[in-house]
Amino acid sequence: EWATWNKSFEEASTSMVDREEKLDRAAELIETDLQLVGATAIEDKLQDGVPELRLADKKSLATLKSHVTEFSQEGLRTLVLAKKELEEQEWATWNKSFEEASTSMVDREEKLDRAAELIETDLQLVGATAIEDKLQDGVPEAIKQLKKATVKVWMLTGDKLETAINIGHSCMLLNNDMRVFEIGEDNASSLSELLSEAMQVTSAVSSTGVSCGIVVEGRRLGECLTPEHRAQFLQVADACDAVICCRVSPKQKAQVVGLVKENVSSLTLAIGDGANDVAMIQEAHVGIGISGLEGMQAVLASDYAIAQFRFLEPLLLQHGRYAYRRMARMINYSFHKNMVFVLPQVFYVIVAAFSGQPLYDTQSGSLFNVLFAFLPIAILAIFETDLPAKKCVEEPKLYLPGQVYQSFNIKRFVWWTVSAIFQSIVIFALLVEMFRMPVQSNGDVIGLASMGVFGYSVAVITINFKVAIMAHSWNWIMHLAVWISIAGWFLFSYVAQSLYYFFPFLEGTFDIVSASSNYWLFLLLVPFTVLIPDWVCKFAKRWYSPELFHLIQEESKLEKKKNNPFASRA
Amino acid sequence: MPAGSDQGGLRNRKPSESAFKQQKLPAWQPILTPRWVIGTFIVVAVVFIPIGIVILDASNKVQEYAIEYQDKCTDMVNGKSCTNNVTLSVTKDMKAPVYVYYELSNFYQNHRRYVQSRSDEQLRGSFGGSGSNVVSASDADSVIKSGCTPSNSREYNFNDKTYFYYPCGLIARSTFNDTYIFTQSANQQSVVVSETGIAWKSDIDKKFSQKSDDWMQNNCAFYGHSEAAFNQAGFDFTWAEAQTRAAAAQAKGAVFDCWRNVDDEHFIVWMRVAGLPTFKKLWGKIETDVAKGDYTVTINNNFPVTAFGGTKKVVLSTTEWIGGKNSFLGIAYLVVGGICAMLAVVFLIKELTSPRDLADARFMEWK
Numbered sequence: 001e002w003a004t005w006n007k008s009f010e011e012a013s014t015s016m017v018d019r020e021e022k023l024d025r026a027a028e029l030i031e032t033d034l035q036l037v038g039a040t041a042i043e044d045k046l047q048d049g050v051p052e053l054r055l056a057d058k059k060s061l062a063t064l065k066s067h068v069t070e071f072s073q074e075g076l077r078t079l080v081l082a083k084k085e086l087e088e089q090e091w092a093t094w095n096k097s098f099e100e101a102s103t104s105m106v107d108r109e110e111k112l113d114r115a116a117e118l119i120e121t122d123l124q125l126v127g128a129t130a131i132e133d134k135l136q137d138g139v140p141e142a143i144k145q146l147k148k149a150t151v152k153v154w155m156l157t158g159d160k161l162e163t164a165i166n167i168g169h170s171c172m173l174l175n176n177d178m179r180v181f182e183i184g185e186d187n188a189s190s191l192s193e194l195l196s197e198a199m200q201v202t203s204a205v206s207s208t209g210v211s212c213g214i215v216v217e218g219r220r221l222g223e224c225l226t227p228e229h230r231a232q233f234l235q236v237a238d239a240c241d242a243v244i245c246c247r248v249s250p251k252q253k254a255q256v257v258g259l260v261k262e263n264v265s266s267l268t269l270a271i272g273d274g275a276n277d278v279a280m281i282q283e284a285h286v287g288i289g290i291s292g293l294e295g296m297q298a299v300l301a302s303d304y305a306i307a308q309f310r311f312l313e314p315l316l317l318q319h320g321r322y323a324y325r326r327m328a329r330m331i332n333y334s335f336h337k338n339m340v341f342v343l344p345q346v347f348y349v350i351v352a353a354f355s356g357q358p359l360y361d362t363q364s365g366s367l368f369n370v371l372f373a374f375l376p377i378a379i380l381a382i383f384e385t386d387l388p389a390k391k392c393v394e395e396p397k398l399y400l401p402g403q404v405y406q407s408f409n410i411k412r413f414v415w416w417t418v419s420a421i422f423q424s425i426v427i428f429a430l431l432v433e434m435f436r437m438p439v440q441s442n443g444d445v446i447g448l449a450s451m452g453v454f455g456y457s458v459a460v461i462t463i464n465f466k467v468a469i470m471a472h473s474w475n476w477i478m479h480l481a482v483w484i485s486i487a488g489w490f491l492f493s494y495v496a497q498s499l500y501y502f503f504p505f506l507e508g509t510f511d512i513v514s515a516s517s518n519y520w521l522f523l524l525l526v527p528f529t530v531l532i533p534d535w536v537c538k539f540a541k542r543w544y545s546p547e548l549f550h551l552i553q554e555e556s557k558l559e560k561k562k563n564n565p566f567a568s569r570a
Numbered sequence: 571m572p573a574g575s576d577q578g579g580l581r582n583r584k585p586s587e588s589a590f591k592q593q594k595l596p597a598w599q600p601i602l603t604p605r606w607v608i609g610t611f612i613v614v615a616v617v618f619i620p621i622g623i624v625i626l627d628a629s630n631k632v633q634e635y636a637i638e639y640q641d642k643c644t645d646m647v648n649g650k651s652c653t654n655n656v657t658l659s660v661t662k663d664m665k666a667p668v669y670v671y672y673e674l675s676n677f678y679q680n681h682r683r684y685v686q687s688r689s690d691e692q693l694r695g696s697f698g699g700s701g702s703n704v705v706s707a708s709d710a711d712s713v714i715k716s717g718c719t720p721s722n723s724r725e726y727n728f729n730d731k732t733y734f735y736y737p738c739g740l741i742a743r744s745t746f747n748d749t750y751i752f753t754q755s756a757n758q759q760s761v762v763v764s765e766t767g768i769a770w771k772s773d774i775d776k777k778f779s780q781k782s783d784d785w786m787q788n789n790c791a792f793y794g795h796s797e798a799a800f801n802q803a804g805f806d807f808t809w810a811e812a813q814t815r816a817a818a819a820q821a822k823g824a825v826f827d828c829w830r831n832v833d834d835e836h837f838i839v840w841m842r843v844a845g846l847p848t849f850k851k852l853w854g855k856i857e858t859d860v861a862k863g864d865y866t867v868t869i870n871n872n873f874p875v876t877a878f879g880g881t882k883k884v885v886l887s888t889t890e891w892i893g894g895k896n897s898f899l900g901i902a903y904l905v906v907g908g909i910c911a912m913l914a915v916v917f918l919i920k921e922l923t924s925p926r927d928l929a930d931a932r933f934m935e936w937k
Contacts (some may be wrong), residue, residue: 020630056623056655110824111825118631130783133742139649164750216821258760342751351680351846351847352678352680352682352847353677353678353681355680355683355684356682357680357681357682357685369628376879381592385593385594387595389593417840418757420872430902433898433902434896434899435845436848436896436898437893437894437895437898438845438849438850438888439669439671439850439893439894440889441890441891442889443852443888443889444668444852445839445842445844445850445851445852446845447679447844447845447849448679448680448685448844449842449843451845452845459873466811472599472600473597473598474599474600475595475596475597476595476599477595497772497834500690500776500777506775507776508770508772508776509770511772512770512772516893516895517891517892518892518899519898521621521892521903522899524621525618525902525903525906527901528614528822528906529619529902529906532906532909532910532913535610536607536913537604537608539602539604539607539917542601542602543602543604543926546933551930551933552929553599554601554928555602555928555929557599557601557928558929568891
């Protein structure tokens, strides 16, 4: 019966035409008159080696093994099915002990194992199945791009060694030019021997440009994670271009991620789509769940959820890159603008008898960050695209600066701070010199309140111009933000001078100050003066020692000009 | 099948394609090339240098004459009032209006506790009710307590009763009270100096308002304690009249010492605290031309400065459209304009001698 059916099944699976339908029909043929065998708890569908100990008929074992190996070498996921007929009485007795085991408080795992062992004897082989777990679209390309972006890609799977290697090849994690080390479960040599051998080979071939890969199977992986072998394993893994761990349990997946997290100073990202990936997703720095056919557990446990694996590429290279740059610049700028605003007030105590008299009106001072210094940087942090999205993805090397903390590190922060101190010194000095002559054209004299208005105005304009210098993509929202913030300050001053209940200090100041030619001349002079170094540095960096993204910006510009020769702007 | 595709009634979860949501808004994306940098620096230089020249020119046209006088009178040096004369030599005709300032140094009107020591409510006149109301001691105290500290700038004890200063506070109580009379040395002809129109219009109109006459008659127990000081306080009745009013008010239980008229412009000018420890304040306006020659300034020296090592100056000054004499702004514009011009030249030379193109191949080694 089985042989006949198997023949038609094999025909169907190898046919060129209507393969799916033929397979379906073949399956339908055999799926009749099924006898209930009983409930089986297939805990480890991975361990298809176990039943071989329990089969009644040992002869078909060899054939089984060769078939299963064939399947897995084609990259299929294999499953071996065996059955056993039980009398009602037998099953009831066993089921009772099984239920006891499953509800026990103590040693549940062991009790379940023993119960399983009791029933899993003298099994009759039914057959073996092989399922093709199709790779999603675009996976090889995505992995290729990520590797170009100097992201190390490791594959952790529950499949057999041969299946894993096959999948590794089809998703371009491994290729035929690579030297691949296999540390399988049936390899008897000691782990340290294997690892040191691998280490020797990797160092030997590294100079010749040949890359290496390593494949470790479940139980041996457990050995690798132990303290004795850990360091060596990481060393080899680091030297390899691709690392594949197969027959990995969910717990081991998390352990591997944990190993990297604790011993390597890199960020880890785990991406998976099933419930068995949840532990790993939660362990990694960034956990990504793929929503889809295997349910929502991975998605619910993740930091980010995407719909297909290939979306990982734009997620990192485009959105990740943008987010990093925007965030870093926003943080640096936020400290900077507050320093430029506050430091002149700090310096002011020098000429105010160190009494702590504020330079600006305190009520309006608290509105600085809320009204006048907020919009432009917020818009920059949301919208700034220094490169078109296409370029970010096409050129993965652009991802590198983020990996080495280039946009936000101590040196950068100190530089921004020094710049802020310089700017506030200039603002303060110019302000004090200006007010040595507080006489206006109509003879009126302006005092402390006006000095505060001068200083505040200059601060608002300067820090908004600073954002203007920082910004690369000027869309209409950015324009609005900058000009509104500056205009808003003048509007506010005009209104506040009459609201003496809220701003008693400012009463009447704006009318006097705005009628003073000194005020407007001061406003014209100071922001430009203060920002000259910024302007020069920005230019010098781009023109004389450009970063990769500078060059790609220029490249994009040239391309745009070529496509549209009538566009203006150099 | 990709998630979210429209399959017969299934909800389409694809995000909208709008330019805003996909961050594809059209944007100007400038690249900072030498053309930009050189251009902007040249523009700034071309704008700033002429402005600087114009400002300097105006500042040089301003005529200013000053005399330091706190050491000219021995009584003053010892902290007592005195009257003395100083001579001011005007070397060129001054066109009207000519402004008279006093300049103090080392006087920190911008000290935090000094700046806070005032009661804006009191100065506005929005306290103590209307005309016939007699303000009790507790009410007076509550109104001004928060502003006018320390207490000796707010109240004092006299005959076992507490009286409150109106106006109160350190700023008010330290009002500058020197006076100046200008005469031409040659022919003793006096120069008319107007002492009104010297404070900010908004201050005169809104910020400072003396209580009504009715109110004062009910609440002003004293008008200061010295005739000399009263004569400068800016009231339009005599000391004798003041005493009569005060006595009547005292009978009603008045608690205020109305030692200064809040509407007096000298007072208002003083109350606008200066930003730096050396400052000028407007004292008067001369609406006629001031001819070349010597002028005798008769100074009523009341304000003590030697105790804190300060100086007093009387200043005669014209103004231009940029205000008084200050070469700072003009020089600053010239310097900045010059720096920009220099930077433009530097970058121009660098670009001409070793130019690079956009996306220059030399840097593209990463390819």
